Amino acid sequence: MGAGIVIIGTGAFAHVHADALRRQRRLHLAGFAGNQPLSAAALAQKYAVRAYRDLDEVLADADVGGVIVATPHATHLEIALAALAAGKSVLVEKPLANSVAECDALIRAAQAGAGRAMVGHLMxxxxxxxxxxxxxxxxxxxxxxxxxxxxxxxxxxxxxxxxxxxxxxxxxxxxxxxxxxxxxxxxxxxxxxxxxxxxxxxxxxxxxxxxxxxxxxxxxxxxxxxxxxxxxxxxxxxxxxxxxxxxxxxxxxxxxxxxxxxxxxxxxxxxxxPDHWQAMIDGEIAGFAALLDGEPTPVDFHYGRYxxxxxxxxxxxxxxxxxxxxx
Missing domain, CATH: 3.30.360.10 (Dihydrodipicolinate Reductase; domain 2)
Incomplete structure (x- = not known):
């Protein structure tokens, strides 16, 4: 079943990531959270998983091994910092953050925390x-x-x-x-x-x-x-x-x-x-799974900063x- 992953954010890419997690054996979709509770609840019902009240509830769940941050760019810093401080691994959708200074703060947090980190550059x-x-x-x-x-x-x-x-x-x-x-x-x-x-x-x-x-x-x-x-x-x-x-x-x-x-x-x-888009997304999620297994990633936070x-x-x-x- 693999590590439990919660998707933070309820936009279009939440569906894309959820479907990819369902196809990935080394990880499993644990739930959704976002600033629109009704959207999170609808997604949770569709995928038969948990709808978390907020980020704090996600980070307090010991069964959650990592989060995918798929939220507006200006929110990446705060969410990823909190997740890393809680020892969770993170996949932050591109861009890593809104500025180099914010990227530097995330790099420091990743180096200090127990979780592993990558950025969602897909190409x-x-x-x-x-x-x-x-x-x-x-x-x-x-x-x-x-x-x-x-x-x-x-x-x-x-x-x-x-x-x-x-x-x-x-x-x-x-x-x-x-x-x-x-x-x-x-x-x-x-x-x-x-x-x-x-x-x-x-x-x-x-x-x-x-x-x-x-x-x-x-x-x-x-x-x-x-x-x-x-x-x-x-x-x-x-x-x-x-x-x-x-x-x-x-x-x-x-x-x-x-x-x-x-x-x-x-x-x-x-x-x-068969499907170039699906293969690309599946590659990203497989890369996240490999990262949680201890393998290095070519799209780490230093690359996101670049x-x-x-x-x-x-x-x-x-x-x-x-x-x-x-x-």
Whole structure:
């Protein structure tokens, strides 16, 4: 049956995590908690588990081995600190926190506590990304020169919660979607960016203060990467990464695309997978189970801090008008 896991938060991702926990034998879904008791009760009834009154009741339960924090970004710090102080293991959905300073506080708490910790950066669990990285490591496109990664989506403004439209609350494209792009490029290259230069602007939805457009140039040593994130008004999505090498090029998307060109045109190299999204989520939950079993994770709190530091470097570069170190 494995360790009992409680999901903190009752939004859409609570269902995603609950279903994945049901498919994972090394963990089991113990219950739900959130600031909307009726939603937590409805979820608990659907999955035939317990609805906890509040976080304190979750942390007082000795049968709970860990929590998944799937709440608005501004609440990650307080919830994760409390869970770690109670000796629980935690999986914090991305981004780890709203600032590097908050990430540092969480790193200290993780080092001091008995629980184990990881952040929910998903792109390294994506089957197409795993297959693409294997091709890159095998030298399929020669020496990597440049990357162009974009995530253009319909922002669906009317369906967004107020916090998602507020920069102070941790909303906007960089913190909601841009962190995915930094994560996926870093995973594909097997490296971390050293500097960033870019913009974070509000161009499509002037009625919100959070950014809905982000463009950045990141340096991964000798490799140049251009990142584009945008939350538009109803435009068709573009969600993919293209990598150019001295001997070929590769295009990949976690949504189920992997193309390789070695000078003879594009060839589909995607290996069969019944459901790429489900496999990615299952990979994340399996990674959490492995973490609780004592195995290391590639997406620890230090990695989560790095991604948030990347966003902060982009924002600093807007003010300084020069490349900023990701630190």
């Amino acid at each position: 390294g669990w994506s089957p197409p990304h795993i297959q693409a990285r294997r091709l890159l490591e095998d030298g399929a496109i020669g020496e990597i020169v440049a990357v162009d990664s974009r995530r253009i989506i319909d922002w669906t403004f009317d369906q967004r919660r107020p916090w998602q439209k507020s920069r102070q609350a941790g909303g906007g494209m960089w913190m909601i979607q841009g962190v995915h792009v930094i994560d996926q490029v870093s995973y594909l290259l097997g490296a971390r960016a050293g500097t960033a230069f870019g913009v974070a602007e509000t161009r499509f939805h002037p009625e919100q203060d959070a950014d809905d457009l982000g463009i950045a140039h990141l340096r991964f040593g000798p490799v140049h990467a251009r990142l584009l994130v945008a939350g538009t008004r109803g435009l068709a999505p573009q969600v993919h990464t293209e990598i150019l090498g001295t001997g070929g090029q590769l295009r990949v998307s976690h949504r189920g695309e992997l193309l390789l060109d070695q000078g003879r045109g594009w060839v589909d190299r995607l290996e069969p997978c 991604v948030v530091a990347g966003v902060e470097a982009v924002r600093r570069s807007m003010r300084s008008r020069r490349e900023e170190t990701i630190s």
